[in-house]
Amino acid sequence: MNQKLKDYLEVSPREFRGIVVFVLIMLFVFVSPYVYERIMFQPLKISIETLTPKIDSVEAFNEKTDRFYPKEENKKSTAQLFDFNPNHLPTSEWMKLGLSKKQALMIKKYEDKGGQFRNINDVKKMWAIKPELFEQLLPHIKIPEQTSATNFNDTKTPNKTISTAKSIATVEINSADSASLLAIRGIGPAFASRIIKYRNRLGGFLSINQLKEVWGIDSLKFEQIKTQVLINTNAIQKIDINKCTFEELKTFPYLSYKQSNTILAYRKQHGDFKNATDLNKIAILTPEIIQKITPYFKF
Missing domain, CATH: 1.10.150.280 (AF1531-like domain)
Structure with missing residues (x-):
């Protein structure tokens, strides 16, 4: 039994050297953090004297860069404010008023879809116009009132009036073509095309409320156009x-x-x-x- 144990525990000279090297490596790994902390590591000492040159250099750098990159609050607005009618105002004019090209194009896209500015609140609702910019533009927004003017040159009919605004049309929507739909105030070419495409799929409208099913016609647009539409259910294609x-x-x-x-x-x-x-x-x-x-x- 003793001989078997002895054979099991016996190591060769080569194996003994390997064990010694392994123990030395483990000892080095264990001791090195303490050696580094106590002997080699020197904490940085900070004093007012060491900070002063750094502060002076940072201030000098800021003073130099401010000449080229002024602070935001020191910038002056480049907007050219003037009286304007927001309806059909060219993109270049919107940009002169302080809008970016992207914001101006958003407004033109709104008009292309049949949008119209009838009062100040319609301009305020445009999310492309930031509130602070709207406050600057407010005194300069001039939207003509949609009233009627008397024609005094007509001596035979002195009370005859000429409307200065687009008259409100009433359109039978189940038989109307694109040109007829454009007579509806608030309907542009895009909406006219969508209404006709949906009407063709449906076979015709039974109720005015079905216009809400047309893509893009939300509750506000529906309220705008519903009084200008008639429905002839006899025109439905079954x-x-x-x-x-x-x-x-x-x-x-x-x-x-x-x-x-x-x-x-x-x-x-x-x-x-x-x-x-x-x-x-x-x-x-x-x-x-x-x-x-x-x-x-x-x-």
């Missing part, structure tokens, strides 16, 4: 549910891809739809959807 194809149904905005497929599959399996009540037999169609789509189908 879908023949017993003859329509998937191509016709897939563009209809009130049905999803799956619902359109299910309607055609049911028709193929059970035959023609006799009336709107048959739609209740299709589980994927809720009562709300059926009520919404029924006026657009012909049975």
Whole structure:
């Protein structure tokens, strides 16, 4: 037993030297932080005398750079203030008033979509114009009042008036083309195009409230145009549910891809739809959807 233990613990001269080197390395690693901290490391001593030259050099640098980079509060505004009408004001004129080119283009884009400045508040709502800049521009904003002027040169009809503002049009929206829609105050070419595209997908408008479904017409735009629109429900183009194809149904905005497929599959399996009540037999169609789509189908 002793011989086996002795054979197990016995090391060769080469192995013994390796152990000694390993122990010395571990001892060096353990001791070196203490040696460095006590002997080699010298903390930096800070005094007023050492700081003064540094402070003087920093102040000299700031004084030098201020000549080239003045502080923001010392900058003077380069805006050229003058009386102006914000409607259809050229981009270059907006830039003279202190707006960047990007901000001026945002305002022009607003006008291209049918936007119009009718009063001071309309200008204030433009987020492209910062509040501090608006306060500077406020005394110079001159928007002509939309009133009527009497035509005194007409002796036969002395009370005849000539409107100086764009007259409010009333347009039947289910039969109007792009040119007719532009007569609506607040509707530009972009909105006219979107209304017609959505009307074609829908087949026509049943209610004025459906205009809110047109992309870009929010509650403010809707309130602006709703009194200028008429709806003729007789002009609606209905879908023949017993003859329509998937191509016709897939563009209809009130049905999803799956619902359109299910309607055609049911028709193929059970035959023609006799009336709107048959739609209740299709589980994927809720009562709300059926009520919404029924006026657009012909049975």
